[in-house]
Amino acid sequence: MVQESEQTPAKAPPAATPRIQDVAELTGVSIMTVSRAMRGVEGVSATKRAEILRAAKRLGYRPNRNAVSLAASHSTLIGISLPTLFNEVFADILDGMRRTFDMAGFDLVIDNSDYDGQREEAWVERMIDWRPAGVILSGVDHSQRVREQLRGSNIPTLEIWDQQDDPIDICVGVNHEAAGAMIGTHLMALGYRRPAFVGVEAGRDPRAEKRLAGLQRAFAESGSQVMVRRSEKHASFEAGMNETIVLLGATDQRPDCICYLNDHMAFGGLSTCEKFGIAVPDGMGIVGFNGLGINAVLPKPLTTVVTPRLLMGSMGARLLLARIHGAKVERRVVVPTELFPGKTTQLQGFIAAAG
Amino acid sequence: MVQESEQTPAKAPPAATPRIQDVAELTGVSIMTVSRAMRGVEGVSATKRAEILRAAKRLGYRPNRNAVSLAASHSTLIGISLPTLFNEVFADILDGMRRTFDMAGFDLVIDNSDYDGQREEAWVERMIDWRPAGVILSGVDHSQRVREQLRGSNIPTLEIWDQQDDPIDICVGVNHEAAGAMIGTHLMALGYRRPAFVGVEAGRDPRAEKRLAGLQRAFAESGSQVMVRRSEKHASFEAGMNETIVLLGATDQRPDCICYLNDHMAFGGLSTCEKFGIAVPDGMGIVGFNGLGINAVLPKPLTTVVTPRLLMGSMGARLLLARIHGAKVERRVVVPTELFPGKTTQLQGFIAAAG
DNA sequence: GAAATCAACGTTAGCGCTAACGTTGGCGTT
DNA sequence: AACGCCAACGTTAGCGCTAACGTTGATTTC
Numbered sequence: 105m106v107q108e109s110e111q112t113p114a115k116a117p118p119a120a121t122p123r124i125q126d127v128a129e130l131t132g133v134s135i136m137t138v139s140r141a142m143r144g145v146e147g148v149s150a151t152k153r154a155e156i157l158r159a160a161k162r163l164g165y166r167p168n169r170n171a172v173s174l175a176a177s178h179s180t181l182i183g184i185s186l187p188t189l190f191n192e193v194f195a196d197i198l199d200g201m202r203r204t205f206d207m208a209g210f211d212l213v214i215d216n217s218d219y220d221g222q223r224e225e226a227w228v229e230r231m232i233d234w235r236p237a238g239v240i241l242s243g244v245d246h247s248q249r250v251r252e253q254l255r256g257s258n259i260p261t262l263e264i265w266d267q268q269d270d271p272i273d274i275c276v277g278v279n280h281e282a283a284g285a286m287i288g289t290h291l292m293a294l295g296y297r298r299p300a301f302v303g304v305e306a307g308r309d310p311r312a313e314k315r316l317a318g319l320q321r322a323f324a325e326s327g328s329q330v331m332v333r334r335s336e337k338h339a340s341f342e343a344g345m346n347e348t349i350v351l352l353g354a355t356d357q358r359p360d361c362i363c364y365l366n367d368h369m370a371f372g373g374l375s376t377c378e379k380f381g382i383a384v385p386d387g388m389g390i391v392g393f394n395g396l397g398i399n400a401v402l403p404k405p406l407t408t409v410v411t412p413r414l415l416m417g418s419m420g421a422r423l424l425l426a427r428i429h430g431a432k433v434e435r436r437v438v439v440p441t442e443l444f445p446g447k448t449t450q451l452q453g454f455i456a457a458a459g
Numbered sequence: 460m461v462q463e464s465e466q467t468p469a470k471a472p473p474a475a476t477p478r479i480q481d482v483a484e485l486t487g488v489s490i491m492t493v494s495r496a497m498r499g500v501e502g503v504s505a506t507k508r509a510e511i512l513r514a515a516k517r518l519g520y521r522p523n524r525n526a527v528s529l530a531a532s533h534s535t536l537i538g539i540s541l542p543t544l545f546n547e548v549f550a551d552i553l554d555g556m557r558r559t560f561d562m563a564g565f566d567l568v569i570d571n572s573d574y575d576g577q578r579e580e581a582w583v584e585r586m587i588d589w590r591p592a593g594v595i596l597s598g599v600d601h602s603q604r605v606r607e608q609l610r611g612s613n614i615p616t617l618e619i620w621d622q623q624d625d626p627i628d629i630c631v632g633v634n635h636e637a638a639g640a641m642i643g644t645h646l647m648a649l650g651y652r653r654p655a656f657v658g659v660e661a662g663r664d665p666r667a668e669k670r671l672a673g674l675q676r677a678f679a680e681s682g683s684q685v686m687v688r689r690s691e692k693h694a695s696f697e698a699g700m701n702e703t704i705v706l707l708g709a710t711d712q713r714p715d716c717i718c719y720l721n722d723h724m725a726f727g728g729l730s731t732c733e734k735f736g737i738a739v740p741d742g743m744g745i746v747g748f749n750g751l752g753i754n755a756v757l758p759k760p761l762t763t764v765v766t767p768r769l770l771m772g773s774m775g776a777r778l779l780l781a782r783i784h785g786a787k788v789e790r791r792v793v794v795p796t797e798l799f800p801g802k803t804t805q806l807q808g809f810i811a812a813a814g
Numbered sequence: 815g816a817a818a819t820c821a822a823c824g825t826t827a828g829c830g831c832t833a834a835c836g837t838t839g840g841c842g843t844t
Numbered sequence: 845a846a847c848g849c850c851a852a853c854g855t856t857a858g859c860g861c862t863a864a865c866g867t868t869g870a871t872t873t874c
Contacts, residue, residue, distance in 0.1 A: 123830060125830085134854050146852095147852060170525055171829070171859090176833090181568070189554075190550035195545035214569040233522065256475075340752065478859095480860080494861070501822095525860080527861060
C-alpha cells in the first residue's frame, strides 16, 4: 500500500552527521539557498543568511569537503613537496606559507621526497588525482614528466626556493648561482686563494650545486680551483665535522677557506678547526649559508648568506593564492639575499701565504 | 529535429582528463567492471582485468579521488597534527610513518599547531570535514572538545609519542614520567644531589613536564629539590646556552647536574660549561633527552635517554592502518626507552662536595 | 537431468554538494 | 497600466565514482 512510505518517513535515517538538506528543512528554504549562505556568495538576504547560519550552527552542520570538491571539480587541498622536513630552510618556508593558506581555508598535503626525483614524480601523479587547488614544489629542477603533468592538468603550480626563466607556472626563489658568486667575490677580496666547498653528493641538492658553480666562476678570475668534498650523509653538523677532518688532513694543499652547504655544516667545520687548534679566521676562513637561527648565538658568528625564508614562504603563498583566484601574477620572483660578514672570515684583505 | 543530438554525440566533450566511463567504452564493459578492476577487488576475470588495466594505462586514466571519497563515504587522507616540524623527534616519527601510509595509498594532511590547543581544535574540526581515514595527534593532552569530536565522528585516531590508559582511540608512545624517574635514579646513584632541569614554559611541552615530574619524584627520595629553568624560546641549542648561563651564575646554589629537555639544549649547555671553564662531568653533569643524531659524533657524547622514534612511527602507522581496516588492536602501546650513559655524567658514584 | 550454485558481469540508486538556469514578485519607468 | 529589471530565491542536472542488488550462463550436485 501507498501508506507504508508515509508511515516510515524515508527522509531521515537518524543521520549522525547533518547534511545540507537538514539545514534546509530546519530553516524552510531550499538547499541551494543554504549552500549560498554557507559559502558567503550573494543571492541571499541578510536576514535569511543569518537565520541559516544559526540553524547550521545549532545542528553542527559542516559541509562535507569531499562532496564540495567533487561538485566544484577541484578540492581545497594544496599539495606541497619538500625534499626533507628535517631542515630549517624548508621548515621556515613552510611556516611562512602556512598561515596564509590556513586563513584562506586550504589544507596542506605534504610529502617529502628525500631528494628523490622518482618519488616526486609518483607523488605529483597521485596528488593530481585529488584535483588540488594548487601544487608547490621545492626548487626548479623537476623531471620533464612532472612539468608536463602539472602543466597539462592546468593546476596552479609554485616552485619555491630556487628560480629560473621558464618555471612550470610561477616561481619565487633565490638566485643561488649569484649567491655563490657573491661569496666567492667576497672571499677573493679578503685575500683567500685556496677555497674548498663542502656539500653533499651531486644531484642530491641542485641548489647547492648552483652555489658551487657561482663560487667556481668567481674564483676562476684569480685562477683558483675550488676543492670539493661531498658527504654521503645529510648536510648536518656531523657531516660538516667529518668532511672538514678530511680537508684538514690534506697537508700538501690545505685550503685557506671552506664554504659549506649550510650553517649547520659550517658550524661542524668551525668546531673541528678549533678542536684541531686551527685558528679561525686567521688559519682558516669558514663560510656557511642561510643565516640560520643558530648563528645568532654562536660565540663566533659565521660568515654566511642570509636567505629570507619566511618572506619567501608568505610571498609564495600569496602569489599562488592570487594565481588560484585567477589573477595575473609575476611568473618569476627573485628574492634578495644578503652576505653577513661574521667572525669566521678575515675582516679585510690579506696577502695569502704561498702554499 | 531529433537528428541534432545524433550529429553531435553528446557523450564525449573532448575531455582533458579521462573518466571511468571512457575506459569502460574503450574496453566494452560496464563502468562497474572497470571500477572493480582498478580497485583490485574480485569479480573480474583475469583476462578482462588485464585488458581494462591496459586500456586505463593507455588513456592515462586515474580515478578522481574526490569522487572516490564521496562515493565511499570516506577519503584516503590521514590527518596528522604535530606541534612543530622543526624538531628531529617529530620529523623522525613522521618519517617512520610515511612509508607505511605511502604504500597503503594514503596521503598525509599535515598541520603544525605550534603547541597551541586552540589551533589543534580548529584543525581537527576542519579535518573531520574531509572524512579522513584516520587522524594522528601528538601526545595525549588534548581538549575535551577534540576528544569528543573525534570519538563522535568515529574516526580511527592515533595518539603518538606519549601514552595513557584512556586514549581517544589508540596510542603508541613513551612513558615520559618513568623516563624522567629513570634519569633521576641514575643521577642519584652517581652521587648527584643538586639537580636542575632546563625546559620551556609550562604547558608548551606536556611531555617534558611529565619527565620533570618523574625526575622530581626520583630525587625526592634523597630530599633534593630540582631547580627549574624555563626558556621562552624553542628548545634549541641557543636556548640551552642561555638558560645554562643563568644557572651557572647562581654561585650560592649552583647545581651539580643539569637535565635538559632534549639533546640540542643539552649540547648548548655542554658548550656553555666548557666555555666557562667548568669541567664536565667532574664539575657538572649534563643529561639530554632523545638520543638525537648529533650525539653520535660529539667528541663528548651526552648522557641521554634514547627514544625509538622511527620504530614508534612505523608501529603507530601500522597499528592505525589495522584499526582503519577494522582489526582489533591494542589500545595502548608503551615503547621502551633506554638510558645511554655518555661522557657528560660521572662513570660511577661519587661523594658530592658540600655546597 | 532438474535444481542449486557460483563466478562474472550489468543496473540502479545514490554519496552531498554546486553550476546553471528558471521563477517570482516588488519596484521604477514612461 | 504595461513593461522591464533585478534581487532573492527554487529546480534541474550533474560532478565521477561505489554499494548493493540484479542477471546470466556455465558448472556442479545427487
